[in-house]
Amino acid sequence: MxxxxxxxxxxxxxxxxxxxxxxxxxxxxxLVRTRLLGHPTVALHGPDAVPFFYDENHVRRHDALPGPVxxxxxxxxxxxxxxxxxxxxxxxxxxxxLTDPAGVAELVDRVRDEWQxxxxxxxxxxxxxxxxxxxxxxxxxxxxxxxxxxxxxxxRMAEDCVAMVDGFATxxxxxxxxxxxxxxxxxxxxxxxxxxxxxxxxxPATPFDAVVRHRDADGEELDARTAAVELLNIxxxxxxxxxxxxFAAHAMDRWPARRHLLREDDGxxxxxxxxxxxxxxxxEVRRFYPFAPFVGGLAATDLRRDGEEIPAGTLVLxxxxxxxxxxxxxxxxxxxxxxxxMRRAPLRxxxxxxxxxxxxxxxxxxxxxxxxxxxxxxxxxLSRMDYTVPEQDLRIPxxxxxxxxxxxxxxxxxPT
Numbered sequence: 362m363x364x365x366x367x368x369x370x371x372x373x374x375x376x377x378x379x380x381x382x383x384x385x386x387x388x389x390x391x392l393v394r395t396r397l398l399g400h401p402t403v404a405l406h407g408p409d410a411v412p413f414f415y416d417e418n419h420v421r422r423h424d425a426l427p428g429p430v431x432x433x434x435x436x437x438x439x440x441x442x443x444x445x446x447x448x449x450x451x452x453x454x455x456x457x458x459l460t461d462p463a464g465v466a467e468l469v470d471r472v473r474d475e476w477q478x479x480x481x482x483x484x485x486x487x488x489x490x491x492x493x494x495x496x497x498x499x500x501x502x503x504x505x506x507x508x509x510x511x512x513x514x515x516x517r518m519a520e521d522c523v524a525m526v527d528g529f530a531t532x533x534x535x536x537x538x539x540x541x542x543x544x545x546x547x548x549x550x551x552x553x554x555x556x557x558x559x560x561x562x563x564x565p566a567t568p569f570d571a572v573v574r575h576r577d578a579d580g581e582e583l584d585a586r587t588a589a590v591e592l593l594n595i596x597x598x599x600x601x602x603x604x605x606x607x608f609a610a611h612a613m614d615r616w617p618a619r620r621h622l623l624r625e626d627d628g629x630x631x632x633x634x635x636x637x638x639x640x641x642x643x644x645e646v647r648r649f650y651p652f653a654p655f656v657g658g659l660a661a662t663d664l665r666r667d668g669e670e671i672p673a674g675t676l677v678l679x680x681x682x683x684x685x686x687x688x689x690x691x692x693x694x695x696x697x698x699x700x701x702x703m704r705r706a707p708l709r710x711x712x713x714x715x716x717x718x719x720x721x722x723x724x725x726x727x728x729x730x731x732x733x734x735x736x737x738x739x740x741x742x743l744s745r746m747d748y749t750v751p752e753q754d755l756r757i758p759x760x761x762x763x764x765x766x767x768x769x770x771x772x773x774x775x776p777t
Contacts, residue, residue: 368396368426370608374531377760378651382683392669398427402676404655406668406683408690410538411710413666415718417444420658425676433539434529434597435482436547436590450578454571454591455727468599469734471501476742485752485776490610491769494739495519495603507567508592509553522593522600532760543593550589558582568595598728603737604763608650609642609740610770611757612697614750619699620661623744641702646736648707649697651764654682656716681713698733747775 373380381404385393393404414420421444428436436443440451475497499519503510510518521542528539555626557573572588572595583591613620619642626638655678664671670678686694691701691710710717714728726732753768 366394366396366401367497368399369402370397373397375507375760377683377758377762377764379759380680381655381680382686385680385683392667392671396595397676401672401674402678403666403671403743404678404680405679408684408708408710410666410679411713413715414658414677417661418447418663419661420659420677420762423662424447425701430529431526433525433543436543436593438587439590439594440708443557446482446561447578450663450725451591454575455595458569459731460727461712465730465734468502468731469738471505472735473738476502476625480746480774484645485774487771489769489771491603491607491765494606495600497739498600498602498735499596502596504593505568506595507569508550509569514549518546518596519600522597525593525597526601526604526763546593546728547589549584549615553584554588559648564648568592568768570662595728599624599735602732602739604652604765605646605650605732605736606700606739606743607765607770608635608757609646609736610743610772611755611766612642612646612649613744614755614770615670615698615742619697622699623741626741635736636696636701637741638703639741640733641699642740643733643736644702644707644712645697645699646740647732648691648712649695650687651682651759652714653716654762655735664753679717681716684713698717748772749775 374408376514395402406566423444426651443451479497496519501513501516524538528535554573572591599634622638657678660671660673660675688694715729750772753771755766
């Protein structure tokens with residue numbers, strides 16, 4: 362029988378990203394045991410823990426995500442909540458043409474074009490980069506996905522997707538805004554799905570059409586609300602790249618030499634692994650800055666790990682933030698150093714800001730390639746802009762999940 366442990370819910374809310382690494386350091390290398398919301402919980406850490414966690418014979422997702430997270434971040438009935446064949450068939454929506462190299466390249470081009478249109482005539486006023494990036498990303502991904510939205514609806518989509526991400530891990534007003542945002546967008550997209558199904562049959566030439574026509578493992582079309590949920594699971598993660606764009610700006614402001622390398626990138630910096638400096642820079646932004654603190658599931662059966670028993674039904678956490686800052690994996694882990702990715706790509710179960718395992722068959726985010734490519738493109742675009750950075754609060758509070766620079770990174774583009 363596992364020893365009695367204290368509940369850590371309050372400590373998690375207070376410490377945020379630092380909670381699990383602190384708990385792990387006090388465990389002397391043993392399996393971390395605690396309780397969250399009264400539920401027995403264990404935390405895993407390290408590259409060897411990643412395949413263990415993502416093995417569906419060990420950890421399941423069905424019924425693992427709490428209702429507040431489903432009602433804000435992922436949505437009820439989302440692919441994140443499925444296992445086994447149901448998960449593999451549904452995930453086929455996200456790992457086919459949507460995320461193949463051509464699809465990724467098309468989305469990156471749309472994002473870059475939207476960014477350049479936005480800043481073609483600098484307004485000469487202060488801009489909050491986080492907010493502007495969210496709107497740029499929303500306009501690009503909604504057009505790429507083929508969503509039949511008006512300009513006004515697209516701008517509201519940007520704000521609602523930000524609210525969904527910003528409010529999933531907290532209580533109070535942020536959480537209520539996230540719930541309202543999800544309900545509003547699910548209702549709108551479900552109506553668009555129904556209208557599309559009532560019209561002439563179309564080939565799945567866009568992500569919107571693919572979701573509308575998708576059939577699950579049972580051979581049935583998704584109901585309109587579930588289809589809306591999965592459409593949001595295309596748009597919302599893309600808009601969430603705004604967090605990383607703000608972090609990229611923070612890095613360039615704090616370490617100007619990195620901005621210079623991006624600005625002057627001629628493809629000669631990172632042989633033999635990549636053709637540009639931007640991709641290592643994007644990887645290091647995702648490693649260095651805090652985004653997801655951990656991911657979780659439920660023990661599918663009685664398990665044994667590190668010589669200790671994990672009873673079936675135990676909440677199992679994978680320490681994402683701690684792994685991305687583990688000194689046993691990363692030399693000088695709290696030093697921002699894109700050069701660590703210049704000579705080789707990060708290993709699959711080594712760098713896990715968006716989860717681990719295999720993106721095609723497992724629960725790793727299928728949009729990770731999109732995130733890296735879009736972030737690399739926008740980091741380069743930003744590095745080549747002339748702007749001034751006024752005095753502001755650029756601190757990044759680790760107790761807030763998800764966090765970002767307090768000011769959102771305010772800047773004033775220079776007139777061309």
